[in-house]
């Protein structure tokens with residue numbers, strides 16, 4: 493029976509949607525340069541380790557609670573609590589998660605808007621529309637607002653269509669497209685002169701750099717961001733999973749795809765940077781480090797594309813198309829978290845809820861754009877450095893301590909009858925009770941200490 497609140501119709505649909513949420517700008521953009529500047533192959537190993545040791549268990553906590561409750565994060569955390577006080581704290585954490593998800597979307601939409609604008613600039617260039625590309629690629633109030641608004645509008649349309657006809661259908665289309673574009677682009681870039689050097693930098697391990705505490709802390713923060721944890725997104729996707737499915741395996745797939753695509757993106761971005769160097773583009777900062785983040789995407793890579801004529805324009809279009817898709821499959825999951833809550837708790841129709849919340853988020857984006865220098869960085873820091881890990885901590889506490897162990901096992905066993913004797917049940921309950929919360933607290937202690 494298909495539940496009236498919507499349900500993923502296939503395993504592939506769920507993995508596409510959840511991996512779509514996880515795979516975003518962070519993977520294609522953040523990971524490769526972080527790896528290159530921080531010890532190459534050694535960083536890669538630490539990233540893999542963190543993804544499976546810290547992020548995967550928290551992802552599982554969200555998926556299991558979500559599927560058990562078959563409802564949004566706010567109601568789910570309330571329902572699994574044994575008393576009123578814990579119920580209220582849980583519900584408050586759920587609401588905080590919806591707010592953090594909305595705030596993440598408000599800055600994410602601005603960056604995603606730039607990706608769309610840059611892609612269109614190269615299309616306009618092909619048609620020799622002379623002044624348009626300059627406008628599309630220059631940092632400006634109108635351009636930023638128009639494209640962030642456009643991106644949020646597309647997100648609203650998909651979320652309005654519901655779980656099957658919106659989220660599942662579009663994730664099933666977009667994720668394979670993303671993978672194909674990524675593979676095709678990296679294969680092509682690897683044939684360019686200079687690319688080999690980038691590959692070496694990416695893969696040769698330099699253990700001394702990868703083992704610094706600073707770096708491990710950063711990697712932990714990005715692990716939460718990368719798997720979309722703490723904000724109730726994965727919980728709500730878990731709530732749309734059929735009881736027959738084996739959750740630990742599904743979660744494993746999502747983590748693998750997320751990490752796999754980040755690693756694959758390294759085969760595109762690093763070789764591309766060194767190919768750019770070969771063509772005379774500056775790829776190091778004054779301090780000698782590799783250029784990363786926005787300068788990389790919006791300056792270095794376009795400079796590379798510009799040295800390659802017509803082929804460069806096609807590459808650029810494919811590249812920014814890829815980034816826009818990665819952003820879109822993530823943004824639909826961000827909007828779904830607050831929308832599901834409002835639909836289920838306040839009986840507002842899905843379309844109106846998506847429209848209403850999407851509009852509020854668009855206004856928040858405008859506000860950030862108007863106060864860009866003061867707000868952009870702070871909102872990112874507030875949500876990803878503090879919000880997500882802290883809320884992730886709450887999920888560990890609710891799954892590990894508040895909810896009854898037998899109920900947890902029963903939930904897992906629904907789609908995995910032999911769960912009690914499996915590897916997952918041997919490790920996970922301890923892990924989510926002690927190891928994950930301690931790691932998160934450790935990071936916070938370290939962060940606070942540094943700020944004093």
Ligand code: PHE
Nearest residue numbers: 514516517518717718720822
């Ligand atoms: N995981 C997404 C990325 O890597 C970001 C995200 C965070 C998505 C929180 C949903 C919720 O870009």
